[in-house]
Amino acid sequence: MSHVTERPTLIDLFAGCGGMTRGFVDQGYLPVQAVEWDLAAAATYAANFGEEHMFWGDIADWVTDDIPQVDVVIGGPPCQGFSNLGSKDVNDPRNKLWKEYLRVVEAARPKVFVLENVQRFMQSSEFQLLLDEADHGLISEYTLSFGVLLAADYGVAQRRPRAIVIGSRIGEIPLPQATHSKGGINGLAPWETVRSRIFGLAEHPDTTELPASTTEVFGQTVKGIFKSKDLHFGRQPRELSLARYDSVPPGGGRFDVPDHLLPRCWREKKTGTTDVMGRMRWDAPSLTIRTEFFKPEKGQYLHPQWDAAAKHRVNRVITHLEASRLQDVPEDFVWCGSKVEIAKQIGNAVPVGLAAALARHLRDHL
The missing domain is CATH 3.40.50.150 (Vaccinia Virus protein VP39)
Incomplete structure (x- = not known):
């Protein structure tokens, strides 16, 4: 026994x-x-x-x-x-x-x-x-x-x-x-809330890339090994995208975006998924973190910081680090792969x- x-x-x-x-x-x-x-x-x-x-x-x-x-x-x-x-x-x-x-x-x-x-x-x-x-x-x-x-x-x-x-x-x-x-x-x-997981992380990441490093595993060369802090990188959205993000309050989504900023497919489709182009709420759990959380058109993935007076808004999608924290991945976990491959690992976990x-x-x- x-x-x-x-x-x-x-x-x-x-x-x-x-x-x-x-x-x-x-x-x-x-x-x-x-x-x-x-x-x-x-x-x-x-x-x-x-x-x-x-x-x-x-x-x-x-x-x-x-x-x-x-x-x-x-x-x-x-x-x-x-x-x-x-x-x-x-x-x-x-x-x-x-x-x-x-x-x-x-x-x-x-x-x-x-x-x-x-x-x-x-x-x-x-x-x-x-x-x-x-x-x-x-x-x-x-x-x-x-x-x-x-x-x-x-x-x-x-x-x-x-x-x-x-x-x-x-x-x-x-x-x-x-x-x-x-x-x-x-x-x-x-x-537990989004605030409890990602509050205090830099609102404006200072890079858009992973560090340039590779490792050998199973006789193959892969990108990595990356620490969790390496996953806190941003993107470079277009001005149009930033204007769309700016119009979405916490808990809101594509129906909050003014008509003149909408792509034609959304203007003509008044029904359907409500959480796309959505913004998280600080004091609620996030919705499901999927494999393409870095694309705001795929779900409620905009950073929760937004105030009605437009004094303090963070108009970006969550970073890979923020997504991994919402998946309860601990700080000492390390990662291998490209940006897209790591996103897939986070969303599938x-x-x-x-x-x-x-x-x-x-x-x-x-």
């Missing part, structure tokens, strides 16, 4: 930059294997947790005999567009990544696995496939608990919903209880605070 004092062992599949691993490591888990096919993301993972246990490549090429037995498997297989597949067959080629996740669970025999994904995963055929495999297939000895968790309810300064599935063969493990709530109702702590909440919760059951 392993004692609770030992560090539970961990495999992270589709690991990305390692946001989920970081949450688990912070709660005392020991990563012994990770898999990621994107070079820049795998390099970031390696720079933070070690190159020797990162399998950089297609998960399908990871030989079953090489898969170690561990306490916990985590990860979120990318979904193939959530088509409503007629075939619920685990061997359907479109379900390859699911099949690979299940293959690893079968080989690693974890006590618990955690699968995370986008909210609409719960309506997908892939989710149905998972239920079928738990009912009478590859993972039939596991009891599943599942639902959609909001990152803000677990101390993350971001309203990011994620589908979470916990599979356990040591007795049913429910989803963790929320620790925070909007307005701090029901005796819970109030939601599981918020570290949500991962830590899951890790703490599982620890009580292991």
Whole structure:
């Protein structure tokens, strides 16, 4: 019998930059294997947790005999567009990544696995496939608990919903209880805010570039290794863009931009997404940080500082550093890749605070 004092062992599949691993490591888990096919993301993972246990490549090429037995498997297989597949067959080629996740669970025999994904995963055929495999297939000895968790309810300064599935063969493990709530109702702590994460960072970054440095990893040369402060760089928007930003108050969006400043496609489309060209609020969580947070037309990514009297406005999108902080990535985390590659890693990561909440919760059951 392993004692609770030992560090539970961990495999992270589709690991990305390692946001989920970081949450688990912070709660005392020991990563012994990770898999990621994107070079820049795998390099970031390696720079933070070690190159020797990162399998950089297609998960399908990871030989079953090489898969170690561990306490916990985590990860979120990318979904193939959530088509409503007629075939619920685990061997359907479109379900390859699911099949690979299940293959690893079968080989690693974890006590618990955690699968995370986008909210609409719960309506997908892939989710149905998972239920079928738990009912009478590859993972039939596991009891599943599942639902959609909001990152803000677990101390993350971001309203990011994620589908979470916990599979356990040591007795049913429910989803963790929320620790925070909007307005701090029901005796819970109030939601964390954008202010708590990015206030005090330079409003006007003094560079638009990453430092010029490269590193060797997996026998390849990649950009990096960058410290978190290196990620606080700006952009050079056009005058027209600055005029648009200036007209958007906190919580506002494209409908606040005067008609003469709008591109034709927005002038003619009076309905649709309201959060694009949006400005964050200081005293609320951000909306979901996606992979293109550096483009204001993609969401609510303008810096929250704006006053009605126009005395103090910060008319820019959030920096990579600010986005990573809203993802709860700690200050000592380091990064590899180009600006776009790092943005993708930040947007795809599981918020570290949500991962830590899951890790703490599982620890009580292991």
